[in-house]
Amino acid sequence: MSLITQPKRIPKFYRGNAACPGCPIPRELDILLEELGPKTVLVVPASCSTVILGDTSGMPATVPVVHSAFAASAAIASGIVRALRMRGDNDATVVVWAGDGGTADIGFATLSGAAERNEDILYVCYDNEAYMNTGIQRSSLTPHGAWTTTTPEGKREFKKPMPFIMAEHKIPYVATASIAYPFDYQAKVRKAKQIHGFRYIHLLSPCPPGWRFDSSLTIEVAKLAVETGIWPLFEIENGEFRLTGISKTLLDKKNRKPVIEYLKLQGRFRNLTEEQIKEIQEAVDEMWEEIAARVKK
Amino acid sequence: MVQVLKRKALALVGNHAVAYAVKQAKPQVLAVYPITPQTTMLEKLAEYISSGELKAELIRVESEHSAMAAVYGAALAGARVFTATASQGLLYMTEMIYWAGGQRVPIVAAVATRAIAEPWSIWDDHQDFVSKRDAIWIQMMAENVQEAYDLTIQAFRISEDERVILPVMMGFDGFILTHTMERIEVLEDYEVDSFLPPRKFNLIDFSDPVGIGPIAQPDEYMRIRYEAMKAMERSKSVIEEIMREYEKLSGRKYGLVECYKCEDAKYVFVTMGAWSGDAKVAVDRLRNEGIEAGLLKITVFRPFPKEKVQEHLRSAKGVIVFDRAYSFGSGGILANEVKASLYGLQVPVYSVIAGLGGKDVRPLHFQKVMEDLINGKLEEERWLI
Numbered sequence: 001m002s003l004i005t006q007p008k009r010i011p012k013f014y015r016g017n018a019a020c021p022g023c024p025i026p027r028e029l030d031i032l033l034e035e036l037g038p039k040t041v042l043v044v045p046a047s048c049s050t051v052i053l054g055d056t057s058g059m060p061a062t063v064p065v066v067h068s069a070f071a072a073s074a075a076i077a078s079g080i081v082r083a084l085r086m087r088g089d090n091d092a093t094v095v096v097w098a099g100d101g102g103t104a105d106i107g108f109a110t111l112s113g114a115a116e117r118n119e120d121i122l123y124v125c126y127d128n129e130a131y132m133n134t135g136i137q138r139s140s141l142t143p144h145g146a147w148t149t150t151t152p153e154g155k156r157e158f159k160k161p162m163p164f165i166m167a168e169h170k171i172p173y174v175a176t177a178s179i180a181y182p183f184d185y186q187a188k189v190r191k192a193k194q195i196h197g198f199r200y201i202h203l204l205s206p207c208p209p210g211w212r213f214d215s216s217l218t219i220e221v222a223k224l225a226v227e228t229g230i231w232p233l234f235e236i237e238n239g240e241f242r243l244t245g246i247s248k249t250l251l252d253k254k255n256r257k258p259v260i261e262y263l264k265l266q267g268r269f270r271n272l273t274e275e276q277i278k279e280i281q282e283a284v285d286e287m288w289e290e291i292a293a294r295v296k297k
Numbered sequence: 298m299v300q301v302l303k304r305k306a307l308a309l310v311g312n313h314a315v316a317y318a319v320k321q322a323k324p325q326v327l328a329v330y331p332i333t334p335q336t337t338m339l340e341k342l343a344e345y346i347s348s349g350e351l352k353a354e355l356i357r358v359e360s361e362h363s364a365m366a367a368v369y370g371a372a373l374a375g376a377r378v379f380t381a382t383a384s385q386g387l388l389y390m391t392e393m394i395y396w397a398g399g400q401r402v403p404i405v406a407a408v409a410t411r412a413i414a415e416p417w418s419i420w421d422d423h424q425d426f427v428s429k430r431d432a433i434w435i436q437m438m439a440e441n442v443q444e445a446y447d448l449t450i451q452a453f454r455i456s457e458d459e460r461v462i463l464p465v466m467m468g469f470d471g472f473i474l475t476h477t478m479e480r481i482e483v484l485e486d487y488e489v490d491s492f493l494p495p496r497k498f499n500l501i502d503f504s505d506p507v508g509i510g511p512i513a514q515p516d517e518y519m520r521i522r523y524e525a526m527k528a529m530e531r532s533k534s535v536i537e538e539i540m541r542e543y544e545k546l547s548g549r550k551y552g553l554v555e556c557y558k559c560e561d562a563k564y565v566f567v568t569m570g571a572w573s574g575d576a577k578v579a580v581d582r583l584r585n586e587g588i589e590a591g592l593l594k595i596t597v598f599r600p601f602p603k604e605k606v607q608e609h610l611r612s613a614k615g616v617i618v619f620d621r622a623y624s625f626g627s628g629g630i631l632a633n634e635v636k637a638s639l640y641g642l643q644v645p646v647y648s649v650i651a652g653l654g655g656k657d658v659r660p661l662h663f664q665k666v667m668e669d670l671i672n673g674k675l676e677e678e679r680w681l682i
Contacts, residue, residue: 039503043370056517059508064501066373067510068366069396075356075363079326079370079378080501082354086325086376092503110366113359 014060019052022208022215024179024222026052028126029061029097031182035189036122038063039092041080045073045107047099048133049126071106073098074114077121085120093122093193100127100141104160115169118197122189125162125200128207136210143230144283145276147212147268154271158283163202167236171198175235175244178204180222184233184245191235204231212267224262229284232291241294251292259284304482304548311442311474312338314481315381315407315467318449320351321489322405324379326371328356328364332386333419334471335409339381361386365393365406372402373509375499377453380404383471384411387425391432397464398433400510401525403456403498404464406434407449410570410621411471412654419471420655423570423621426468427598427630433525435461435532436599439469440555440573442479447549448596450489454539457496461532463525468598470571472655488546529600536597553602555594558584559609562591564667567610567618567635569595572658576619579663590667595631606638615645615670619663621652628678651681 012033019026025048033040042061044053045068053059053067068076073096081094103111103125114121130148131137138148140160147154167174173195177185185203192199206222208215225231226246233247243251250256259281263269272280309317316338319327327346329339345351356367361382368378382390387408397404410426412418429436435455439445445467452465469475484492500509513521533553540551557577559565564583566576573594583590593609595602610616616639620629627633632648639646649666652658662681669675 038506041374041501050512053508053511055512055514056521057514059511061508062506064503064506065508065511066370066501067508069392071362072366072369072393072396075328075358075366076370078356078358078363079328079367079372079376080374082326082356082367083371083374083376083378084501086354087374109359110363113363116359117357 012062017052017054017060019048020209020215022218023048024205024218025049025126026060028179028203028205031186032095032124032189033061033063035186036093036095036193041066041092041094043068043073043077043080043094043096045098045102046070046133047102048128049097049099051133070102071110073102073107074110074119074121074123078114078117078119081120094120096121096123098123098125099132100125100129101131101139104140104162112169115166115171115198115200118171120196120198122192122199122201124203126203126205128205128210130210132207132210145269145272145280147271154276163200166200169198170239171200172196173199173235173237175200176202176204176231176233178222178226178231178233180219180226181233181245188235210268212270213265217265221262221265224257224265227257228259228262229256229288230259230262232287234291243291243295251288251295253285253288256288305485306480306482308478308480309442310337310476310478311445311469312409312476313341314442314446315449315469316341316345317483318446319379320345321484321486322379322450322453322493323351323377324353325376326354326356326368327379328358328367328371329381330358330361330364330386332361332383334411334475335381335383335386335407337475338407338409361390362393365390365397368404369393369397369400369402372404372498374501375496377496378404379406381407381409383409384413384425387429388413391429394429394434395432399525401433401462401528402464403462403496405449405452405456406464406466408466408468409471409475410468418654421471421473421621422653422655423468424623424653426466427622429466430599433463433529434599435463435465435536435597437465437467437597438570438595439467439474440571440594442474442477443481443549445469445474446481446483447543447547447551450484450492451539451543451551453493455532455536457498458535458539460535461528462498463528463532468570473571482547484547492543492546533600533602551596553597554605554609555596556609557592557594559591559593561589563589563614564670565591565593565610565613565616566663566667567593567595567616567631569598569631570621572619572621572652575658575660576663578660579667582660582664583667588667588671601634601638603638606635607642610635610639610644611642613644615647617647617649617666617670617675619649619651623650623653647675648678649681650678
């Protein structure tokens with residue numbers, strides 16, 4: 001069953017698509033579709049995936065795909081799922097597959113509206129931390145200090161805490177995930193599939209050209225994001241917070257690698273000063289204190 | 298022996314008449330965001346759904362952009378859908394209006410026409426409605442509450458006709474129609490059922506997955522737009538056919554245009570929407586004065602009934618087009634359409650801009666302009682300020 005243990009299985013998302021070398025998106029979609037099965041609809045707003053999903057001559061996906069205007073995906077998905085349920089289809093999964101701009105910036109009101117209505121949608125934000133498809137412009141999910149083409153001196157602001165913002169909508173399921181931990185990601189998709197109502201998975205998706213690292217290092221960079229504690233793996237099920245995978249061991253600061261190990265692999269952080277690196281480390285430590293408080297609750 | 302058709306008659310304001318038509322059309326998914334002067338229609342629809350009279354999902358979206366997006370999604374998945382808006386709301390949903398038109402999905406949208414800010418105005422004009430003329434939507438406009446009811450039912454049928462497959466927008470004047478009560482005749486539910494067979498259109502099929510609305514390379518893009526142009530042209534005869542069928546059912550005649558005493562008229566008004574009623578009164582009064590006046594009412598604005606305009610206006614001595622909207626830097630929008638249709642026919646066309654932002658227009662205004670035309674005192678473009 002597992003795509004990891006059976007490398008000869010037929011992919012659910014075909015190779016030969018238009019993704020850049022080292023891009024995790026095709027693999028992330030393959031795992032998603034493996035878990036959700038053929039009765040899945042993908043709704044995809046303007047993003048890298050618009051290109052990866054082909055053109056009028058064909059597509060690499062094995063399920064129906066609905067392309068969406070940038071700010072519309074959660075609303076289009078709401079319409080699709082209501083229509084499917086009206087025609088008596090109660091087991092199909094409607095998924096929004098959106099980038100960070102489509103999620104946290106231009107599509108935010110739409111997303112918040114659909115979450116507030118608790119639409120029966122699985123919303124996945126594949127977060128490559130900038131507008132990569134248009135050529136690396138900053139988004140509200142670009143991390144502090146990162147170079148982009150619109151923040152040539154590094155971004156001044158910090159990343160919007162999207163998973164927590166979504167959790168505050170009191171939706172039944174929120175989770176973070178990483179392509180470096182596919183079993184953890186797979187388990188979360190599996191769990192999300194069983195839940196009715198609005199579900200949100202936030203997937204950190206390292207981008208070799210945008211983050212300025214070699215395309216062979218995608219998994220290593222993704223792994224370090226988790227190991228340094230910058231990207232904690234957790235789930236919030238009906239309000240109950242739970243760390244997952246190796247993040248369970250990271251409450252103790254000793255177990256977290258210093259953020260510099262993650263930052264130094266990426267050209268986008270090349271111009272950070274010692275002071276800024278310290279600031280980023282402090283922000284991560286502070287976030288873990290908040291996490292510790294959530295765990296205790 | 299004369300057969301007398303007994304019809305159920307109701308006294309309804311425009312918004313409730315449209316809601317009644319929507320209820321009879323049995324859409325499965327609706328998504329509507331409140332905006333004056335459409336809101337009481339949304340409230341009535343919510344009431345129908347809550348009481349179980351209409352078995353449908355009402356998505357209470359957070360914006361008009363999402364209203365159009367949601368009905369687009371539901372329409373792809375095979376549901377009959379409906380939305381409604383006005384003014385700023387129509388502008389806010391514009392991206393999705395083009396999206397739905399480009400993808401050619403059957404959707405019916407009612408537009409309670411209203412002026413556009415700035416300055417703020419909640420009152421009637423047609424600027425919102427006509428600004429959607431290039432969005433690959435069929436656009437029709439009602440003169441009164443009866444027409445708003447009738448056109449709404451016909452809109453569903455036109456939109457879903459396999460020879461057409463286009464979204465349809467039904468415009469009716471804000472407040473003047475939306476909030477005015479009229480006695481209207483309604484069809485029985487079974488009659489609407491026979492006129493509107495269950496919808497077939499569906500693009501979400503798990504046994505045959507397709508990508509809907511992906512990137513089109515230039516050759517494909519051009520071809521798809523060409524097909525849309527063809528469908529729009531083809532829809533003219535389909536609309537007429539459906540309107541004839543509706544006439545058999547309802548006893549009420551519809552067409553792409555309505556010619557009111559225009560067959561032998563020397564001087565003809567051209568209008569769209571509610572003030573066509575005022576123009577008809579003006580025509581009658583002018584006829585009493587011995588002036589051979591007439592009216593050509595545009596019911597279907599897109600596709601523009603160019604051939605009908607030529608047919609009815611080719612021998613007119615003067616045509617006066619009344620516009621409740623304006624293309625700044627160009628001219629009256631309907632006037633421009635009429636001029637383009639009459640190109641080469643040597644018919645003098647005058648443009649009158651009136652009623653913007655709800656400014657009152659009465660039959661007397663129509664009469665005065667016509668008299669000025671006959672006395673050689675009418676400018677090519679006149680604003681009734």
